[in-house]
Amino acid sequence: MLARKPIFPGIIELNFQAGEVLGCNVYLVHDADEWVLIDIGYEETVEDYIEVIRQIDFPLSRCKTLVATHADVDHIQGLAKAKQLLKTTVTSHPNAVRPLEEGDTLVTLAEIEAQNLKMAMPKVKIDHQVNDGDIIKVGELEIEVWHTPGHTDSQLAFRIGDVLLSGDNIYRDGCIGAIDAHHGSDIKAFVKSLERIRDSDVKWLAPSHGPMFKNDSDFMNKTIDRVRGYLKMADFGTLADSWPLMDEWDDEVAEGKLPDGLGVTT
Template sequence: MDNTIIVRTIIGGVLQTNCYILGDPQSGDAVVIDPGAEGEKIKTAVKKENLKINAVLLTHGHFDHIGALSAFSSLPVFMHKNDEMMVRNDKECLSFAGADKKNVMLCLQFLADSDLISVGELKLKAIHTPGHTPGGMCFLVRDILFSGDTLFNCGVGRTDLPGGSLAQLMGSIRDKLMCLPDDTVVFPGHGQPTTIGEEKEGTAFV
């Protein structure tokens, strides 16, 4: 994995969701990916690394990945439009971390497949991977992939929730993720990191 990129993991919430801090050490700029819970804990981790958060990225709109959005309400939130209503309408989403949803104003910015997001000198590529949700996104920077609930260590995301599609998910993984280099490090929404090469060998669904 590229050691010139800062990646820190904060695990939080009842579903033990992985929130990631991605930082560019040269500029000190950073983004938070999937702030699921414990916003103050995330902010403390950011300060420890002497980073400045410029934006929030969402891999999808499920409550366990957005529960701490209220802690970052002044920042732009990048996501796919197909999951917008999950974020705006789900009563659990922003109240999950003790916030009053009615008092939280979010600056949502919508991404399309292959859009680029700048983090200092780093460029993240947005990859639309529907299946777990209609607006599922992965984010690729150099040899690092943040896969949300699309791809796990030895598994894939569930598709039995509203908007889920097993056929779409398998297509997303096959066509957009399995074509990445085998040494691409995968940071999933839950559980331990893996690599594309390991998942090619070990994931029965692929």
């Protein structure tokens, strides 16, 4: 057996435990021998993660449930396989149920034609649905569910004491999860979710990709201001709520106005 390398009491991140990055961050949350997994990643790495769990001496039969942070393929493609191997249940937000149960390749971003990307999206039955304020109990440990829409409409985060398993809301470099209308992004909701995280007394953020980091107001504000700026953009399909540049263009076209220094002289 290998020594466990928790990142916080009761929380093991399986890539960190393995000493190599196999995919998205997969969090094993436990109390005594009972445990849950937050996300599972791609189907091809499911057995690798399960082998890590074996090596740190968690009984496979004691997996209470597999929890999907949201319905993006890089987080949940392996759910059906893991559910079968572990003989357990799957838990998600209600908005993730249809794309997961139907194996919707568009909503889950398993298929992106412009990038010649086409991945399988195995269907999986969702046994439990959770929403904001619900509690997932693992032994005596309580996991508080936060619904933090923005990246997707099904994005969940999970508070355990001073730690928030923060999903694709924000990463240590200030980047955020992709904004894409196909999987239910919402810029205004994203801003509210980031403000909620910023204003909470959570001390540490453990994201779905990359390393853990402190919840710092100045850091969060830089990202919030940038995301809020996306609401005023000139390009169709950006999920903005207004396009000031196009209003300016309307006026300039009507006036026949060109920028100073540009124009044909006769």
